[in-house]
Amino acid sequence: MNNLSRRSFVSFALASTSLLAMPAISTGSARPKVVVVGGGAGGATAARYIAKDSKGAIDVTLIEASKHYYTCFYSNLYLGGFRDYDSIGHSYNNLSANHGVNVVHDWAISVDSSARKVRLGSGATVSYDRLVLSPGIDIKYDSIDGYSVEAQTKMPHAWKSGTQVKVLRDQVLNMPKGGTFAMVPPPNPYRCPPGPYERISMVAHILKEKNPTAKIVVIDPKNKFSKQGLFMAGWEKHYPGMVEWIDNDTHGGIKNVNPETMEIETDLDTFKADVACVVPAQRAGAIAMNAGVTDGDWSPIVPASMQTKADSNIYVLGDASVASAMPKSGFSANSQAKVAANHIRGELTDSRVFPAKFSNTCWSLVATNDGIKVGANYKAGEEKIEVVDKFVSKTDEGNAKRKKTYEESIGWYNGITTDMFS
Amino acid sequence: MVNIVFKFFIAISCLLIFRGLLAEPLLDGADFDYGEYLSGQCLTCHQNSSDEGIPAINGAEALYIAKKLILYKNKELGNEVMQLVAGALDKEQIASLAIYFNSLEK
Numbered sequence: 001m002n003n004l005s006r007r008s009f010v011s012f013a014l015a016s017t018s019l020l021a022m023p024a025i026s027t028g029s030a031r032p033k034v035v036v037v038g039g040g041a042g043g044a045t046a047a048r049y050i051a052k053d054s055k056g057a058i059d060v061t062l063i064e065a066s067k068h069y070y071t072c073f074y075s076n077l078y079l080g081g082f083r084d085y086d087s088i089g090h091s092y093n094n095l096s097a098n099h100g101v102n103v104v105h106d107w108a109i110s111v112d113s114s115a116r117k118v119r120l121g122s123g124a125t126v127s128y129d130r131l132v133l134s135p136g137i138d139i140k141y142d143s144i145d146g147y148s149v150e151a152q153t154k155m156p157h158a159w160k161s162g163t164q165v166k167v168l169r170d171q172v173l174n175m176p177k178g179g180t181f182a183m184v185p186p187p188n189p190y191r192c193p194p195g196p197y198e199r200i201s202m203v204a205h206i207l208k209e210k211n212p213t214a215k216i217v218v219i220d221p222k223n224k225f226s227k228q229g230l231f232m233a234g235w236e237k238h239y240p241g242m243v244e245w246i247d248n249d250t251h252g253g254i255k256n257v258n259p260e261t262m263e264i265e266t267d268l269d270t271f272k273a274d275v276a277c278v279v280p281a282q283r284a285g286a287i288a289m290n291a292g293v294t295d296g297d298w299s300p301i302v303p304a305s306m307q308t309k310a311d312s313n314i315y316v317l318g319d320a321s322v323a324s325a326m327p328k329s330g331f332s333a334n335s336q337a338k339v340a341a342n343h344i345r346g347e348l349t350d351s352r353v354f355p356a357k358f359s360n361t362c363w364s365l366v367a368t369n370d371g372i373k374v375g376a377n378y379k380a381g382e383e384k385i386e387v388v389d390k391f392v393s394k395t396d397e398g399n400a401k402r403k404k405t406y407e408e409s410i411g412w413y414n415g416i417t418t419d420m421f422s
Numbered sequence: 423m424v425n426i427v428f429k430f431f432i433a434i435s436c437l438l439i440f441r442g443l444l445a446e447p448l449l450d451g452a453d454f455d456y457g458e459y460l461s462g463q464c465l466t467c468h469q470n471s472s473d474e475g476i477p478a479i480n481g482a483e484a485l486y487i488a489k490k491l492i493l494y495k496n497k498e499l500g501n502e503v504m505q506l507v508a509g510a511l512d513k514e515q516i517a518s519l520a521i522y523f524n525s526l527e528k
Contacts, residue, residue: 049462331466338462354459357510359466361503375503377510388510391502408503411467411475418469 031059032348035118035128037108037287039064039092041073042134042317042333044420049341051099057349061102061126062095063118069421072161073330074413076195077365079158079169080202088161090421098422108135111291113311130344133293134317134333135285136160137191140297143281144184145256154259155278159191171275172206178213179274182264184254185220186279189298191319191328193226194374196279198364201231203277204239205367217271218245219264221254226327227364227374233395234366284320298322303380304356306340315340323358324384325376332360334416339380356380363409369399371406448488449521451514457522460515463507464523481528488520 036047039062047062054060069090077083095101107121111133117125139157141148147155156171158164175181181203185196200218207214216239224247225231235243252267257278264271264278283289283297293299293308299316300309306321308314317340318333326332339356346353361375376390393405470480479487493499494508495516511519 053458334466335463338459342459342462352455352459354456357460357463359463359507373502375506377506389506391506393502407475408501409475414472414474415465415467415469415476418471419465422469 031057032129033059033061033127034130034132034344034348035126036060036062036132036134037064037118038134038136038285038318039066039069039103040134040136040318040333041071041330041416041420042136042319042337043132044069044092044095045334045337046132046134046315046317046341046344047101048095048099048420048422049338050344051095051101053341054345054349054351056100058345059102060100061104061128062092063104063106063108063120063126064092065105065107065121067092067105070161070165071330071413071417072159072192073416075158075161075165076198076202079165079172079199080205080365082202082365085166090417092421094422108287109290111287111314113291113314116313128313129348130313130315131291132315132317132337132340132344133285133288133291133299133320134337135287136319137282137328138285140281140283143187144254144278146258147278147280151257151259151278154262155257155276157279158277159186159195159279159282168275168277172203173210175207175211175214175275177211179211179215180272181207181214181216182271182273182276182278183216183218184257184264184276184278185218185222185225187221187281189328190279190282192362193327193329194231194362194364197225197227197231198366199277200243201234201238201364201366204235204242207242208239214242216243217273218243219251219254219266219271220245221248223247223249226362227372227392229395230372230393231364231366234370234372238367238370282319284316288316288320294320295322303383303385304339305343306336307343315344325387326358326360326378326385327362329360329362330416331362331412332358334419335359358385361412363405363412365406365409369403369406371402371404371409373405373409446485448492448513449484449517452484452517452521453514454518454522454525456515457518457520460511460519461522464519467503470526470528478528479523480526482523484520484524487523488516491516491519 036043051060071088074088092103110119119125156164156168158168255265257264262273288299293310300322306315317336319328335358345351358378363373372393374392377388378385467476468479470478491508494504
Protein backbone atom coordinates (compact mmCIF):
# COMPACT_ATOMS: atom_id res chain seq x y z
CA MET A 1 0.00 0.00 0.00
CA ASN A 2 3.09 2.22 -0.40
CA ASN A 3 2.89 5.42 1.64
CA LEU A 4 -0.86 5.53 1.57
CA SER A 5 -2.38 5.33 5.04
CA ARG A 6 -4.89 2.57 5.59
CA ARG A 7 -7.44 5.07 6.86
CA SER A 8 -7.39 7.30 3.82
CA PHE A 9 -7.41 4.28 1.52
CA VAL A 10 -10.48 2.87 3.22
CA SER A 11 -12.32 6.21 3.22
CA PHE A 12 -11.39 6.65 -0.41
CA ALA A 13 -12.62 3.19 -1.32
CA LEU A 14 -15.86 3.80 0.59
CA ALA A 15 -16.32 7.12 -1.15
CA SER A 16 -15.88 5.48 -4.51
CA THR A 17 -18.30 2.64 -3.78
CA SER A 18 -20.82 5.07 -2.29
CA LEU A 19 -21.23 6.46 -5.77
CA LEU A 20 -23.02 3.22 -6.57
CA ALA A 21 -25.45 3.50 -3.72
CA MET A 22 -26.98 6.87 -4.78
CA PRO A 23 -28.48 7.81 -1.40
CA ALA A 24 -31.95 9.33 -1.53
CA ILE A 25 -32.70 12.60 0.21
CA SER A 26 -34.06 11.73 3.62
CA THR A 27 -37.18 13.57 4.78
CA GLY A 28 -37.21 12.52 8.43
CA SER A 29 -38.37 15.25 10.79
CA ALA A 30 -35.54 14.57 13.22
CA ARG A 31 -32.97 15.97 10.87
CA PRO A 32 -30.97 18.92 12.19
CA LYS A 33 -32.11 22.21 10.73
CA VAL A 34 -30.08 24.94 9.09
CA VAL A 35 -31.76 28.20 8.10
CA VAL A 36 -29.91 30.45 5.64
CA VAL A 37 -31.03 34.06 5.25
CA GLY A 38 -30.08 35.74 1.97
CA GLY A 39 -29.68 34.03 -1.40
CA GLY A 40 -26.61 35.79 -2.78
CA ALA A 41 -23.05 34.60 -3.21
CA GLY A 42 -22.73 33.67 0.48
CA GLY A 43 -26.22 32.33 1.25
CA ALA A 44 -26.99 30.43 -1.95
CA THR A 45 -23.55 28.77 -1.82
CA ALA A 46 -23.91 27.84 1.85
CA ALA A 47 -27.41 26.40 1.35
CA ARG A 48 -26.29 24.43 -1.70
CA TYR A 49 -23.12 23.01 -0.13
CA ILE A 50 -24.75 22.05 3.18
CA ALA A 51 -27.63 20.30 1.39
CA LYS A 52 -25.47 18.71 -1.32
CA ASP A 53 -22.65 17.47 0.90
CA SER A 54 -24.85 16.24 3.74
CA LYS A 55 -26.78 14.19 1.18
CA GLY A 56 -30.09 14.93 2.83
CA ALA A 57 -28.93 14.48 6.44
CA ILE A 58 -29.49 18.19 7.15
CA ASP A 59 -32.77 20.03 6.57
CA VAL A 60 -31.84 23.29 4.80
CA THR A 61 -34.19 26.25 4.40
CA LEU A 62 -33.16 29.31 2.36
CA ILE A 63 -35.04 32.56 3.04
CA GLU A 64 -34.73 34.99 0.13
CA ALA A 65 -37.27 37.64 -0.85
CA SER A 66 -36.46 37.70 -4.59
CA LYS A 67 -37.66 34.91 -6.85
CA HIS A 68 -35.09 35.90 -9.42
CA TYR A 69 -31.65 36.98 -8.27
CA TYR A 70 -29.70 39.56 -10.26
CA THR A 71 -26.01 39.45 -9.43
CA CYS A 72 -24.35 42.65 -8.29
CA PHE A 73 -21.13 41.39 -9.83
CA TYR A 74 -21.27 41.92 -13.59
CA SER A 75 -24.04 44.54 -13.21
CA ASN A 76 -21.41 47.09 -14.31
CA LEU A 77 -20.96 45.07 -17.50
CA TYR A 78 -24.69 45.33 -18.10
CA LEU A 79 -24.34 49.10 -17.51
CA GLY A 80 -21.57 49.27 -20.12
CA GLY A 81 -23.55 47.26 -22.67
CA PHE A 82 -21.38 44.13 -22.46
CA ARG A 83 -24.14 41.92 -20.99
CA ASP A 84 -27.91 41.63 -21.35
CA TYR A 85 -29.82 42.25 -18.16
CA ASP A 86 -31.38 38.78 -18.34
CA SER A 87 -27.92 37.19 -18.45
CA ILE A 88 -27.18 38.33 -14.88
CA GLY A 89 -30.47 36.92 -13.52
CA HIS A 90 -30.67 33.48 -11.87
CA SER A 91 -33.41 31.27 -10.46
CA TYR A 92 -33.40 29.23 -7.24
CA ASN A 93 -35.26 26.31 -8.82
CA ASN A 94 -32.25 24.01 -9.00
CA LEU A 95 -31.45 24.39 -5.30
CA SER A 96 -34.81 22.79 -4.55
CA ALA A 97 -34.91 20.34 -7.42
CA ASN A 98 -31.32 19.08 -7.24
CA HIS A 99 -30.47 19.35 -3.55
CA GLY A 100 -33.78 19.44 -1.65
CA VAL A 101 -33.27 22.97 -0.29
CA ASN A 102 -36.53 24.41 1.01
CA VAL A 103 -36.55 27.83 -0.70
CA VAL A 104 -38.91 30.34 0.96
CA HIS A 105 -39.46 33.66 -0.81
CA ASP A 106 -40.02 35.98 2.10
CA TRP A 107 -38.19 38.52 4.27
CA ALA A 108 -36.55 37.46 7.52
CA ILE A 109 -37.81 40.10 9.95
CA SER A 110 -36.29 39.11 13.28
CA VAL A 111 -34.23 36.47 15.06
CA ASP A 112 -34.99 35.08 18.52
CA SER A 113 -31.56 33.64 19.28
CA SER A 114 -32.50 32.10 22.64
CA ALA A 115 -35.47 30.18 21.13
CA ARG A 116 -33.49 29.69 17.86
CA LYS A 117 -36.28 30.93 15.64
CA VAL A 118 -36.47 33.30 12.68
CA ARG A 119 -39.66 35.26 12.13
CA LEU A 120 -40.68 35.96 8.54
CA GLY A 121 -42.59 38.83 6.95
CA SER A 122 -45.58 36.54 6.49
CA GLY A 123 -45.73 36.05 10.28
CA ALA A 124 -44.49 32.44 10.12
CA THR A 125 -41.51 31.32 12.19
CA VAL A 126 -38.76 28.89 11.22
CA SER A 127 -36.68 27.01 13.82
CA TYR A 128 -32.99 26.37 13.42
CA ASP A 129 -30.12 24.47 14.98
CA ARG A 130 -27.68 26.67 13.07
CA LEU A 131 -28.46 29.97 11.39
CA VAL A 132 -26.47 31.44 8.49
CA LEU A 133 -26.97 35.14 7.84
CA SER A 134 -25.75 36.42 4.50
CA PRO A 135 -27.82 39.59 4.08
CA GLY A 136 -25.28 41.70 2.20
CA ILE A 137 -25.33 45.43 2.77
CA ASP A 138 -27.82 48.09 3.70
CA ILE A 139 -27.29 51.63 2.45
CA LYS A 140 -26.77 54.32 5.12
CA TYR A 141 -28.96 56.90 3.45
CA ASP A 142 -28.28 59.50 6.12
CA SER A 143 -24.49 59.30 5.71
CA ILE A 144 -24.63 62.05 3.03
CA ASP A 145 -26.63 65.22 3.77
CA GLY A 146 -29.45 65.60 1.25
CA TYR A 147 -29.47 61.93 0.19
CA SER A 148 -32.49 59.76 1.02
CA VAL A 149 -34.55 56.80 -0.16
CA GLU A 150 -36.59 59.29 -2.20
CA ALA A 151 -33.44 60.71 -3.80
CA GLN A 152 -32.21 57.40 -5.08
CA THR A 153 -34.05 57.52 -8.40
CA LYS A 154 -32.59 60.94 -9.24
CA MET A 155 -29.12 60.04 -7.97
CA PRO A 156 -29.11 56.21 -8.07
CA HIS A 157 -26.62 54.35 -5.93
CA ALA A 158 -27.29 51.22 -7.99
CA TRP A 159 -25.19 49.30 -5.46
CA LYS A 160 -27.55 46.37 -4.94
CA SER A 161 -28.08 45.44 -8.60
CA GLY A 162 -31.73 45.17 -9.67
CA THR A 163 -33.74 47.98 -11.19
CA GLN A 164 -31.50 50.86 -10.07
CA VAL A 165 -28.80 49.71 -12.46
CA LYS A 166 -31.37 49.86 -15.27
CA VAL A 167 -32.34 53.38 -14.20
CA LEU A 168 -28.71 54.45 -14.21
CA ARG A 169 -28.05 52.99 -17.66
CA ASP A 170 -31.08 54.81 -19.09
CA GLN A 171 -29.91 58.08 -17.53
CA VAL A 172 -26.41 57.71 -19.00
CA LEU A 173 -27.78 56.86 -22.46
CA ASN A 174 -30.06 59.93 -22.37
CA MET A 175 -27.51 62.37 -20.97
CA PRO A 176 -27.34 65.74 -22.84
CA LYS A 177 -24.53 66.09 -25.37
CA GLY A 178 -21.38 67.31 -23.68
CA GLY A 179 -22.99 66.84 -20.23
CA THR A 180 -21.39 65.81 -16.94
CA PHE A 181 -21.63 62.46 -15.19
CA ALA A 182 -20.72 62.71 -11.50
CA MET A 183 -19.74 59.72 -9.41
CA VAL A 184 -19.55 59.77 -5.63
CA PRO A 185 -17.94 56.49 -4.51
CA PRO A 186 -18.58 55.23 -0.97
CA PRO A 187 -16.17 55.55 1.97
CA ASN A 188 -14.39 52.40 3.26
CA PRO A 189 -15.42 49.72 4.04
CA TYR A 190 -17.91 48.92 1.30
CA ARG A 191 -19.10 46.19 -1.07
CA CYS A 192 -16.82 45.57 -4.06
CA PRO A 193 -13.78 47.86 -3.65
CA PRO A 194 -12.96 48.16 -7.41
CA GLY A 195 -16.69 48.48 -8.29
CA PRO A 196 -17.00 52.30 -8.43
CA TYR A 197 -13.98 52.53 -10.70
CA GLU A 198 -15.14 49.76 -13.01
CA ARG A 199 -18.46 51.65 -13.12
CA ILE A 200 -16.65 54.83 -14.18
CA SER A 201 -14.89 52.81 -16.90
CA MET A 202 -18.19 51.41 -18.17
CA VAL A 203 -19.86 54.85 -18.24
CA ALA A 204 -16.82 56.22 -20.09
CA HIS A 205 -17.12 53.35 -22.57
CA ILE A 206 -20.74 54.32 -23.37
CA LEU A 207 -19.98 58.04 -23.53
CA LYS A 208 -16.95 57.60 -25.79
CA GLU A 209 -19.23 55.93 -28.32
CA LYS A 210 -22.45 57.96 -27.94
CA ASN A 211 -21.51 61.26 -26.32
CA PRO A 212 -17.76 61.83 -26.77
CA THR A 213 -17.68 65.46 -25.54
CA ALA A 214 -19.24 64.48 -22.19
CA LYS A 215 -17.15 64.57 -18.99
CA ILE A 216 -16.93 62.38 -15.92
CA VAL A 217 -16.06 63.86 -12.55
CA VAL A 218 -15.34 61.54 -9.62
CA ILE A 219 -15.76 63.16 -6.21
CA ASP A 220 -14.18 60.59 -3.91
CA PRO A 221 -14.40 60.57 -0.12
CA LYS A 222 -11.10 58.62 -0.18
CA ASN A 223 -7.54 59.52 -1.16
CA LYS A 224 -6.76 56.20 -2.83
CA PHE A 225 -8.64 53.22 -4.20
CA SER A 226 -8.36 49.60 -5.35
CA LYS A 227 -6.30 48.97 -8.51
CA GLN A 228 -5.85 52.76 -8.74
CA GLY A 229 -2.77 52.77 -11.00
CA LEU A 230 -4.38 50.28 -13.38
CA PHE A 231 -7.68 52.14 -13.63
CA MET A 232 -6.09 55.56 -14.06
CA ALA A 233 -3.72 54.30 -16.75
CA GLY A 234 -6.70 52.66 -18.47
CA TRP A 235 -8.78 55.85 -18.39
CA GLU A 236 -5.90 57.82 -19.90
CA LYS A 237 -5.39 55.20 -22.59
CA HIS A 238 -9.01 54.59 -23.61
CA TYR A 239 -10.81 57.78 -22.59
CA PRO A 240 -8.15 60.55 -22.65
CA GLY A 241 -9.27 63.77 -20.99
CA MET A 242 -12.73 62.44 -20.12
CA VAL A 243 -12.31 61.37 -16.47
CA GLU A 244 -11.31 63.72 -13.66
CA TRP A 245 -10.78 62.01 -10.28
CA ILE A 246 -10.73 64.36 -7.28
CA ASP A 247 -9.52 62.91 -3.98
CA ASN A 248 -10.78 63.88 -0.54
CA ASP A 249 -7.77 66.04 0.32
CA THR A 250 -8.31 68.10 -2.84
CA HIS A 251 -12.07 68.72 -2.54
CA GLY A 252 -11.95 68.86 1.26
CA GLY A 253 -15.01 66.67 1.92
CA ILE A 254 -18.53 66.17 0.53
CA LYS A 255 -20.86 68.55 2.41
CA ASN A 256 -24.16 67.62 0.80
CA VAL A 257 -25.99 66.58 -2.37
CA ASN A 258 -29.14 68.12 -3.84
CA PRO A 259 -31.14 65.74 -6.04
CA GLU A 260 -33.43 68.58 -7.25
CA THR A 261 -30.66 70.79 -8.61
CA MET A 262 -28.32 67.79 -9.23
CA GLU A 263 -25.56 69.51 -7.29
CA ILE A 264 -22.83 68.03 -5.14
CA GLU A 265 -21.27 70.51 -2.72
CA THR A 266 -17.73 70.13 -1.40
CA ASP A 267 -15.40 72.47 0.45
CA LEU A 268 -13.62 73.14 -2.85
CA ASP A 269 -16.56 73.73 -5.17
CA THR A 270 -20.15 72.88 -6.05
CA PHE A 271 -20.33 70.38 -8.91
CA LYS A 272 -23.40 70.35 -11.14
CA ALA A 273 -24.18 67.06 -12.83
CA ASP A 274 -26.55 65.91 -15.55
CA VAL A 275 -26.41 62.35 -14.25
CA ALA A 276 -25.07 61.42 -10.81
CA CYS A 277 -24.34 58.06 -9.23
CA VAL A 278 -24.09 58.62 -5.47
CA VAL A 279 -23.10 55.62 -3.35
CA PRO A 280 -23.42 56.31 0.39
CA ALA A 281 -21.70 54.50 3.26
CA GLN A 282 -22.89 50.97 4.03
CA ARG A 283 -23.51 48.58 6.91
CA ALA A 284 -24.50 44.95 7.43
CA GLY A 285 -28.01 44.01 6.28
CA ALA A 286 -30.70 44.75 8.88
CA ILE A 287 -31.27 41.13 9.95
CA ALA A 288 -27.67 40.89 11.22
CA MET A 289 -28.29 44.00 13.32
CA ASN A 290 -31.56 42.55 14.57
CA ALA A 291 -29.98 39.21 15.50
CA GLY A 292 -27.62 41.02 17.87
CA VAL A 293 -24.47 39.73 16.19
CA THR A 294 -23.04 43.07 15.05
CA ASP A 295 -20.55 45.40 16.70
CA GLY A 296 -21.04 48.81 15.13
CA ASP A 297 -21.95 48.43 11.47
CA TRP A 298 -20.63 44.91 10.82
CA SER A 299 -20.56 41.45 12.35
CA PRO A 300 -17.31 40.18 13.91
CA ILE A 301 -16.65 36.50 13.15
CA VAL A 302 -14.38 33.67 14.28
CA PRO A 303 -11.99 33.24 11.31
CA ALA A 304 -11.78 29.43 11.49
CA SER A 305 -15.53 28.89 11.06
CA MET A 306 -17.34 32.18 10.21
CA GLN A 307 -19.37 31.76 13.45
CA THR A 308 -20.21 35.11 14.94
CA LYS A 309 -18.28 36.11 18.05
CA ALA A 310 -21.61 36.94 19.70
CA ASP A 311 -23.45 33.61 19.11
CA SER A 312 -21.83 30.33 18.08
CA ASN A 313 -25.12 29.09 16.56
CA ILE A 314 -25.14 32.00 14.12
CA TYR A 315 -22.75 32.36 11.18
CA VAL A 316 -22.38 35.56 9.15
CA LEU A 317 -21.00 35.47 5.62
CA GLY A 318 -19.89 37.95 3.02
CA ASP A 319 -20.35 41.71 3.03
CA ALA A 320 -22.04 41.78 6.45
CA SER A 321 -19.07 40.19 8.24
CA VAL A 322 -15.81 41.67 9.47
CA ALA A 323 -13.56 39.50 7.31
CA SER A 324 -10.50 41.71 7.95
CA ALA A 325 -8.12 41.37 5.01
CA MET A 326 -10.77 39.87 2.71
CA PRO A 327 -12.66 42.43 0.63
CA LYS A 328 -16.44 42.53 0.57
CA SER A 329 -16.99 40.69 -2.71
CA GLY A 330 -19.13 37.91 -4.15
CA PHE A 331 -16.03 35.74 -4.52
CA SER A 332 -15.14 36.25 -0.84
CA ALA A 333 -18.69 35.41 0.27
CA ASN A 334 -18.70 32.24 -1.86
CA SER A 335 -15.34 31.22 -0.36
CA GLN A 336 -16.46 31.91 3.23
CA ALA A 337 -19.69 29.95 2.62
CA LYS A 338 -17.73 26.76 1.95
CA VAL A 339 -15.75 27.12 5.17
CA ALA A 340 -18.99 27.67 7.12
CA ALA A 341 -20.78 24.80 5.34
CA ASN A 342 -17.97 22.39 6.21
CA HIS A 343 -18.01 23.51 9.84
CA ILE A 344 -21.80 23.32 10.16
CA ARG A 345 -21.89 19.80 8.71
CA GLY A 346 -19.20 18.79 11.17
CA GLU A 347 -21.17 20.20 14.10
CA LEU A 348 -24.49 18.64 13.08
CA THR A 349 -23.48 15.32 11.52
CA ASP A 350 -19.95 14.67 12.83
CA SER A 351 -18.51 14.82 9.32
CA ARG A 352 -14.83 15.74 9.03
CA VAL A 353 -13.96 19.41 9.45
CA PHE A 354 -10.97 20.67 7.49
CA PRO A 355 -8.90 23.81 8.10
CA ALA A 356 -10.41 27.02 6.75
CA LYS A 357 -9.03 28.11 3.37
CA PHE A 358 -10.17 31.38 1.83
CA SER A 359 -9.53 33.07 -1.50
CA ASN A 360 -10.67 36.01 -3.56
CA THR A 361 -10.07 37.44 -7.02
CA CYS A 362 -11.74 40.60 -8.33
CA TRP A 363 -11.77 41.04 -12.10
CA SER A 364 -12.67 44.45 -13.56
CA LEU A 365 -13.28 45.58 -17.12
CA VAL A 366 -11.69 48.92 -18.10
CA ALA A 367 -12.65 48.90 -21.80
CA THR A 368 -13.42 46.35 -24.53
CA ASN A 369 -11.10 43.35 -24.01
CA ASP A 370 -9.12 45.22 -21.33
CA GLY A 371 -9.55 43.17 -18.16
CA ILE A 372 -7.55 43.58 -14.95
CA LYS A 373 -7.54 41.57 -11.73
CA VAL A 374 -6.39 41.52 -8.12
CA GLY A 375 -6.44 38.45 -5.90
CA ALA A 376 -5.23 36.86 -2.69
CA ASN A 377 -5.24 33.71 -0.58
CA TYR A 378 -6.11 33.92 3.09
CA LYS A 379 -5.90 31.84 6.24
CA ALA A 380 -7.73 31.91 9.54
CA GLY A 381 -5.57 33.63 12.13
CA GLU A 382 -6.49 33.62 15.81
CA GLU A 383 -8.35 36.91 15.65
CA LYS A 384 -8.45 37.84 11.98
CA ILE A 385 -8.50 36.42 8.48
CA GLU A 386 -4.94 37.02 7.24
CA VAL A 387 -3.38 37.33 3.79
CA VAL A 388 -1.07 34.47 2.75
CA ASP A 389 -0.14 35.67 -0.72
CA LYS A 390 -1.50 38.12 -3.30
CA PHE A 391 -1.13 39.46 -6.84
CA VAL A 392 -2.34 42.33 -9.00
CA SER A 393 -2.28 42.87 -12.79
CA LYS A 394 0.63 44.92 -14.12
CA THR A 395 0.24 48.25 -15.91
CA ASP A 396 2.64 47.27 -18.71
CA GLU A 397 1.18 43.88 -19.66
CA GLY A 398 0.16 43.51 -23.31
CA ASN A 399 -3.26 43.63 -25.00
CA ALA A 400 -3.38 39.85 -25.47
CA LYS A 401 -2.97 39.29 -21.74
CA ARG A 402 -5.68 41.85 -20.92
CA LYS A 403 -8.08 40.15 -23.36
CA LYS A 404 -7.34 36.81 -21.74
CA THR A 405 -8.04 38.29 -18.30
CA TYR A 406 -11.43 39.52 -19.52
CA GLU A 407 -12.22 36.09 -20.98
CA GLU A 408 -11.16 34.52 -17.69
CA SER A 409 -13.67 36.76 -15.89
CA ILE A 410 -16.44 35.37 -18.10
CA GLY A 411 -15.35 31.86 -17.08
CA TRP A 412 -15.40 32.94 -13.44
CA TYR A 413 -18.91 34.42 -13.77
CA ASN A 414 -20.17 31.16 -15.26
CA GLY A 415 -18.30 29.21 -12.58
CA ILE A 416 -19.51 31.09 -9.52
CA THR A 417 -23.12 31.30 -10.67
CA THR A 418 -23.05 27.54 -11.35
CA ASP A 419 -21.53 27.05 -7.89
CA MET A 420 -24.37 29.09 -6.36
CA PHE A 421 -27.42 28.01 -8.32
CA SER A 422 -26.95 24.61 -10.04
CA MET B 423 -28.47 -11.15 -8.12
CA VAL B 424 -26.97 -9.93 -11.37
CA ASN B 425 -27.10 -6.42 -9.94
CA ILE B 426 -25.15 -7.44 -6.83
CA VAL B 427 -22.52 -9.24 -8.88
CA PHE B 428 -22.24 -6.19 -11.13
CA LYS B 429 -21.82 -3.83 -8.16
CA PHE B 430 -19.22 -6.14 -6.64
CA PHE B 431 -17.33 -6.24 -9.92
CA ILE B 432 -17.40 -2.43 -10.21
CA ALA B 433 -16.30 -2.00 -6.59
CA ILE B 434 -13.35 -4.38 -7.03
CA SER B 435 -12.43 -2.66 -10.29
CA CYS B 436 -12.49 0.73 -8.56
CA LEU B 437 -10.23 -0.54 -5.79
CA LEU B 438 -7.75 -2.00 -8.26
CA ILE B 439 -7.72 1.13 -10.41
CA PHE B 440 -7.27 3.42 -7.42
CA ARG B 441 -4.60 1.20 -5.96
CA GLY B 442 -2.79 1.41 -9.27
CA LEU B 443 -3.15 5.17 -9.34
CA LEU B 444 -2.02 5.58 -5.80
CA ALA B 445 1.19 3.72 -6.47
CA GLU B 446 2.25 6.93 -8.22
CA PRO B 447 4.40 9.01 -5.81
CA LEU B 448 2.75 12.26 -6.88
CA LEU B 449 -0.53 10.88 -5.57
CA ASP B 450 0.81 9.60 -2.24
CA GLY B 451 -1.19 10.75 0.73
CA ALA B 452 -4.30 11.46 -1.35
CA ASP B 453 -7.42 11.87 0.78
CA PHE B 454 -10.70 11.85 -1.16
CA ASP B 455 -12.77 13.71 1.47
CA TYR B 456 -10.11 16.39 1.82
CA GLY B 457 -10.02 16.71 -1.96
CA GLU B 458 -13.78 17.19 -2.02
CA TYR B 459 -13.51 19.99 0.54
CA LEU B 460 -10.56 21.65 -1.22
CA SER B 461 -12.36 21.43 -4.57
CA GLY B 462 -14.73 24.14 -3.34
CA GLN B 463 -12.00 26.67 -4.01
CA CYS B 464 -11.63 25.45 -7.61
CA LEU B 465 -15.36 25.32 -8.32
CA THR B 466 -15.78 29.06 -7.87
CA CYS B 467 -14.25 29.31 -11.35
CA HIS B 468 -14.08 25.85 -12.96
CA GLN B 469 -17.42 24.50 -14.05
CA ASN B 470 -18.26 21.59 -16.20
CA SER B 471 -20.59 22.76 -18.93
CA SER B 472 -18.14 24.94 -20.87
CA ASP B 473 -14.48 25.76 -21.34
CA GLU B 474 -15.13 29.46 -22.01
CA GLY B 475 -12.32 31.45 -20.39
CA ILE B 476 -11.53 28.77 -17.79
CA PRO B 477 -11.14 25.05 -18.61
CA ALA B 478 -13.45 22.32 -17.32
CA ILE B 479 -11.38 19.89 -15.23
CA ASN B 480 -13.87 17.24 -14.11
CA GLY B 481 -12.77 13.73 -14.95
CA ALA B 482 -9.24 14.76 -15.99
CA GLU B 483 -6.46 12.24 -15.33
CA ALA B 484 -5.29 12.50 -11.73
CA LEU B 485 -1.62 12.64 -12.70
CA TYR B 486 -2.31 15.33 -15.27
CA ILE B 487 -4.02 17.49 -12.61
CA ALA B 488 -1.24 16.93 -10.08
CA LYS B 489 1.49 17.77 -12.60
CA LYS B 490 -0.30 20.93 -13.75
CA LEU B 491 -0.75 22.11 -10.16
CA ILE B 492 2.93 21.54 -9.45
CA LEU B 493 3.88 23.56 -12.56
CA TYR B 494 1.67 26.42 -11.38
CA LYS B 495 3.07 26.13 -7.85
CA ASN B 496 6.61 26.43 -9.25
CA LYS B 497 5.47 29.35 -11.46
CA GLU B 498 6.45 27.39 -14.57
CA LEU B 499 2.94 27.99 -15.92
CA GLY B 500 1.77 31.57 -16.07
CA ASN B 501 -1.60 32.41 -14.64
CA GLU B 502 -1.57 34.53 -11.48
CA VAL B 503 -4.77 33.06 -10.01
CA MET B 504 -3.57 29.50 -10.52
CA GLN B 505 -0.08 30.31 -9.24
CA LEU B 506 -1.71 31.70 -6.11
CA VAL B 507 -4.04 28.74 -5.63
CA ALA B 508 -1.40 26.09 -6.29
CA GLY B 509 1.25 28.00 -4.34
CA ALA B 510 -0.80 27.53 -1.20
CA LEU B 511 -1.25 23.76 -1.70
CA ASP B 512 1.06 21.15 -0.21
CA LYS B 513 1.79 17.75 -1.74
CA GLU B 514 -1.04 15.96 0.07
CA GLN B 515 -3.54 18.63 -0.91
CA ILE B 516 -2.49 18.45 -4.58
CA ALA B 517 -2.83 14.66 -4.54
CA SER B 518 -6.23 14.90 -2.84
CA LEU B 519 -7.55 17.37 -5.41
CA ALA B 520 -6.17 15.27 -8.26
CA ILE B 521 -7.99 12.10 -7.26
CA TYR B 522 -11.17 14.00 -6.39
CA PHE B 523 -11.49 15.78 -9.75
CA ASN B 524 -10.54 12.55 -11.52
CA SER B 525 -13.53 10.87 -9.86
CA LEU B 526 -16.04 13.40 -11.24
CA GLU B 527 -17.99 12.81 -14.42
CA LYS B 528 -16.74 14.69 -17.46
